[in-house]
Amino acid sequence: MSVARHSQLSPLQRLLQGTPGLWIVLAVAAGASYGFVQSPRSLPVRLLLIFSLLLIYFMPQKGWVKLLYGGGMLLIVLPYLGLFNPFLMELGFQIAAFATLAIGLNIVVGFAGLLDLGYVAFFAVGAYLWAFFGSQQLWHTDEAPGTFTIFATFPFPAWWFWIFLGVGVVGAAFTGVLLGFPVLRLRGDYLAIVTLGFGEVIRVMANNLDKPINLTNGPQGITPIQRPPIPSFFTSPEILEQLGQLAGRPVGLNDLYGFFFYFMAVAILVLAIFLALRLDNSKLGRAWTAIREDDVAAVAMGVPLRRTKLAAFAIGASFSGAMGVLYAANRTFVSPETFSLTVSISILVMVILGGLGSIAGVVLGAAIVTMLNIDILQTLSLQLSSLRQGSGTIPLLGIPWASLPTQLDPARYQRLFFGLLLIVMMIFRPEGIIPSQRRRLELHEEPAQEPPAAQIEGEIEPDHKLES
Amino acid sequence: MRPLLELRNVTKCFGGLVAVNNVDLQIEPGRIASVIGPNGAGKTTIFNTITGIYRPDAGTIRFDGQNIAGKRPDQITAAGMCRTFQNIRLFHNMTVLENVLVGAHTQTPSTLWGAMLRTRSFQLAEERARQEAIRLLRYVGLPAGLGDQLAKNLPYGQQRRIEIARALAANPKLILLDEPTAGMNPQETEAAIRLFRRLRDELGVTVVLIEHDMKVVMGISEYVTVIDYGQKIAEGTTAEVRKNQRVIEAYLGRSATSAQGPVGEGS
Ligand SMILES: Nc1ncnc2c1ncn2[C@@H]1O[C@H](COP(=O)(O)OP(=O)(O)OP(=O)(O)O)[C@@H](O)[C@H]1O
Ligand SMILES: [Mg+2]
Numbered sequence: 001m002s003v004a005r006h007s008q009l010s011p012l013q014r015l016l017q018g019t020p021g022l023w024i025v026l027a028v029a030a031g032a033s034y035g036f037v038q039s040p041r042s043l044p045v046r047l048l049l050i051f052s053l054l055l056i057y058f059m060p061q062k063g064w065v066k067l068l069y070g071g072g073m074l075l076i077v078l079p080y081l082g083l084f085n086p087f088l089m090e091l092g093f094q095i096a097a098f099a100t101l102a103i104g105l106n107i108v109v110g111f112a113g114l115l116d117l118g119y120v121a122f123f124a125v126g127a128y129l130w131a132f133f134g135s136q137q138l139w140h141t142d143e144a145p146g147t148f149t150i151f152a153t154f155p156f157p158a159w160w161f162w163i164f165l166g167v168g169v170v171g172a173a174f175t176g177v178l179l180g181f182p183v184l185r186l187r188g189d190y191l192a193i194v195t196l197g198f199g200e201v202i203r204v205m206a207n208n209l210d211k212p213i214n215l216t217n218g219p220q221g222i223t224p225i226q227r228p229p230i231p232s233f234f235t236s237p238e239i240l241e242q243l244g245q246l247a248g249r250p251v252g253l254n255d256l257y258g259f260f261f262y263f264m265a266v267a268i269l270v271l272a273i274f275l276a277l278r279l280d281n282s283k284l285g286r287a288w289t290a291i292r293e294d295d296v297a298a299v300a301m302g303v304p305l306r307r308t309k310l311a312a313f314a315i316g317a318s319f320s321g322a323m324g325v326l327y328a329a330n331r332t333f334v335s336p337e338t339f340s341l342t343v344s345i346s347i348l349v350m351v352i353l354g355g356l357g358s359i360a361g362v363v364l365g366a367a368i369v370t371m372l373n374i375d376i377l378q379t380l381s382l383q384l385s386s387l388r389q390g391s392g393t394i395p396l397l398g399i400p401w402a403s404l405p406t407q408l409d410p411a412r413y414q415r416l417f418f419g420l421l422l423i424v425m426m427i428f429r430p431e432g433i434i435p436s437q438r439r440r441l442e443l444h445e446e447p448a449q450e451p452p453a454a455q456i457e458g459e460i461e462p463d464h465k466l467e468s
Numbered sequence: 469m470r471p472l473l474e475l476r477n478v479t480k481c482f483g484g485l486v487a488v489n490n491v492d493l494q495i496e497p498g499r500i501a502s503v504i505g506p507n508g509a510g511k512t513t514i515f516n517t518i519t520g521i522y523r524p525d526a527g528t529i530r531f532d533g534q535n536i537a538g539k540r541p542d543q544i545t546a547a548g549m550c551r552t553f554q555n556i557r558l559f560h561n562m563t564v565l566e567n568v569l570v571g572a573h574t575q576t577p578s579t580l581w582g583a584m585l586r587t588r589s590f591q592l593a594e595e596r597a598r599q600e601a602i603r604l605l606r607y608v609g610l611p612a613g614l615g616d617q618l619a620k621n622l623p624y625g626q627q628r629r630i631e632i633a634r635a636l637a638a639n640p641k642l643i644l645l646d647e648p649t650a651g652m653n654p655q656e657t658e659a660a661i662r663l664f665r666r667l668r669d670e671l672g673v674t675v676v677l678i679e680h681d682m683k684v685v686m687g688i689s690e691y692v693t694v695i696d697y698g699q700k701i702a703e704g705t706t707a708e709v710r711k712n713q714r715v716i717e718a719y720l721g722r723s724a725t726s727a728q729g730p731v732g733e734g735s
Contacts, residue, residue, distance in 0.1 A: 275584055282583035282594070283569075283576050290559050290570045297557035300519055302545035302574035302638055311580070438561050438618075 009060055016059035025059050025069065028052045033077055040085035043379045049078070049088075050367060057360060074266055079259055083247035089258035093330065094374055096265035097323050099366035102350040103272045103359060104319030109348070110357035110436070111280060112312035113292025115192040117344055118179070118199020122317035124206060124339035125175045126168035126324020131222040131334040132215060134161060145210045145218045154226055161228035164325050172321020173314040175202075180313035184306055187295075199344050206336040221335025225328050230256055261330045268326065269363075272319045276359055279315065288312055289438075342415070346373070349418050353425055355432025364433055372417060381411040470533075472497040472642055472674050473518070473549075478527035478537075480510075480517050487513040489698035490527070495642070495691075500668050500675045502685045504709075505695035506718060511678045512554055514695065515644050519551050520544040532641060546574040550635035551644040554678070556627050560620035564610070564630055567619050568601035571637030575600075604633040608663060625656045632663070636671070643667065645677040649684050657681065661688050686710070694718065 009017070016024060032048040039045060056069045082089040105119045132138065138155045140148050183194050210218030233239065234256055243251040279285045287308045290298035299305045328334050346369055354365025387401040394401060425432070475493040479486065487510045495501050503511050516522045518529060520541035529537040536544050550571070559567050569576070576597045582590030602615060608629040614622065619630060628648055635643055645664070649657045661684055667673045679685045685692060685706070692709045694702040696718040702709050709715055 278584055278586060282590070283573065283578045283597075284580060284583060286562070286566055286570050287573060289562055289566070293559035293561060294557050296521060297553065297559065298570065299541040300521065300545065300551055300553075300557075301571045301634060302542045302550075303570065304540070304542045 013060050021059050025055045036081045086258045089262040092262045093265045095367045095370045096269040098370050099363045100269045100272045100323045101320045101347050102362040102366040103276050104316040105347050106351050106362045108312050108316040112288040117192050117196035120339045120344040121199045121202035122172040123320040123324045124202050125172045126321035127328040127334045129168050129171050130164045130325040130328040131225050134226045135222050137222050141213045145220045158226040158229045165322055168321040168325035169318045173318040176313035176317030177310050180310040203336050203339050223333035225332045227329045355435040358434050358436035361432045361434035377411045381409050474530045476528045478524045481525050486698050491700050497674050499690050501691040502689035503678045503693050509695040510698040511695055545638050548641040550638040550640040552631040554646040558619040563616050564619050565601050565615035568634050568637045571634035572597050575639050604636050608633045625652050642674045647678050
């Protein structure tokens with residue numbers, strides 16, 4: 001997009017200018033890393049690590065410097081720290097995975113303006129594709145879930161995972177087109193409802209396709225799903241030994257997979273960011289924005305509505321298809337529960353929170369929501385429950401921790417937090433944390449002048465034909 | 469000469485309302501033609517039917533040798549016809565330049581793969597489209613350097629010009645302008661008239677405009693079609709139409725209620 005960049009820097013950014021800025025960011029990152037080595041389980045340290053990544057993004061430095069810093073953090077420092085606490089790799093994997101989903105959804109909702117509440121369906125398609133072909137499920141298609149003992153061999157060798165990454169992309173894109181067709185004529189609320197239904201249909205199908213042919217193994221889900229083979233070089237005892245010495249603890253195959261999935265997710269995320277940026281700044285990206293702005297004008301300018309919308313659905317879906325395959329391999333287990341409506345909503349929250357239409361924004365949104373989901377709230381819950389075990393009392397109130405009802409467990413209030421977060425955002429910063437250039441201008445600048453009253457008349461409601 | 473655009477017995481209804489009733493219309497290539505008529509006569513509906521936004525309930529529409537009735541708007545645009553809207557429909561939150569680039573959609577030969585891989589041909593096509601858009605903005609008389617502004621932040625008269633540039637970007641043989649001078653002051657209107665002439669004289673684009681401002685209509689049209697209650701009630705040169713009894717009645721008949729000036733009064 002070519003909207004003039006706002007050159008004013010925030011106070012924080014001014015601090016991070018020039019050579020001193022480079023050192024400050026380096027110091028924060030090094031401090032966070034050192035803190036992590038000292039206490040690998042500390043939540044504040046993890047937050048500081050994420051914060052240092054944010055600083056790298058925001059520091060007003062040359063592109064290659066930021067790339068060097070960011071790449072160094074993501075590819076060297078974080079994996080190194082992951083040796084001390086494997087949860088860091090899991091966290092990184094989840095953030096990157098959901099960020100990729102958020103970028104895919106952002107193409108549909110943020111770029112093309114098509115509200116999709118069933119986005120998780122495409123994730124499910126990718127995941128179930130590899131779940132079915134990457135497990136022994138193929139041998140058990142004529143047996144009811146729970147009645148069979150798992151056959152010993154896998155129909156496809158584990159390296160087929162790589163092929164299925166592509167299959168997942170194509171399969172999800174195809175599903176995207178499938179969803180796209182019936183909703184081409186719909187706008188706004190209607191579109192949202194139908195896509196929501198579509199997401200549920202896919203989940204319910206996963207739940208029920210254990211008969212007549214057992215494809216999904218029903219609510220029990222499919223397991224084990226193969227992980228791609230790791231080159232034997234890494235699994236050799238010497239390498240594991242060396243890594244173990246670095247980490248100060250024995251390092252095994254599962255740790256290696258932790259690294260592997262982290263790197264894979266980051267790679268796919270980077271690819272997704274790259275493609276989304278390029279598409280946004282192309283003929284197709286402009287066509288998406290145009291139909292979001294005014295589909296009648298867009299089509300009158302020669303933008304084929306059907307193809308442009310289908311492209312948004314297909315491309316948006318394809319990102320989550322690839323991630324679905326990776327996710328299935330990472331968990332070695334899929335079940336319909338993973339693909340509930342709340343996940344679609346979560347991804348939408350990431351997009352809106354971060355900034356509709358803004359790539360950097362949705363990545364940050366994904367980081368925040370994922371951190372809240374799997375780290376912050378869980379950690380608080382754990383701490384609360386350990387307090388409840390003890391005999392201390394709540395400061396000021398004087399009530400013993402132990403008498404605190406379990407209903408007050410923070411992890412139970414996930415949705416409440418998201419709700420509050422969204423409300424606060426909508427009041428104070430409706431364009432998101434890192435808004436897209438366009439939306440920032442859109443929400444904070446008044447039009448130069450109102451059109452004359454005479455121009456309001458003659459609104460066009462196009463024939464249905466327009467959309468078919 | 470074979471007409472560039474030819475409507476035959478075109479009818480368009482909204483429920484019980486016959487907004488366009490059995491209209492015949494012929495536009496010769498290279499003309500500047502006007503469609504006039506009182507408020508609510510059905511002029512905009514005719515444009516919407518020609519450009520494919522509405523599908524005609526009856527009749528045929530031939531454009532440049534092919535039947536376009538029932539085709540999609542984007543196909544019709546690709547066939548060489550583009551338009552502006554009565555109530556400006558720019559993409560408000562896109563920049564001026566992007567607006568024109570969307571207009572060039574059918575003229576930009578870039579593919580999905582090209583965009584993803586940033587191929588040489590993609591970059592070339594983008595650069596060419598950009599240059600062309602800048603040229604068009606200058607051509608319609610927009611001050612330089614406004615390309616990066618959001619369209620909605622520009623004054624009204626300039627928005628009308630951008631809409632014309634956006635339509636021109638589709639490289640049309642025929643351009644349909646729906647009340648292009650509405651809301652303009654006299655100087656702006658003068659400049660707009662000059663621009664419409666240049667479109668025809670320099671670019672060879674056939675121009676059809678809907679106008680309420682009789683000074684504009686009488687000043688530049690070579691052919692005028694008068695619509696009332698969805699029907700064509702007269703057509704011909706400005707002089708012929710001005711004298712036509714039905715036209716005078718149509719305008720005077722309404723003037724008691726809508727204070728519309730009679731044809732030929734020039735204000
Ligand atoms: N989408 C629609 N649905 C129902 N009625 C419509 C629609 N569009 C236009 N009409 C009606 O059709 C008639 C013709 O409208 P149209 O906008 O074509 O008139 P017009 O000649 O362009 O008028 P104006 O000079 O005010 O722009 C009007 O009575 C209008 O109310
Ligand atoms: Mg009109």
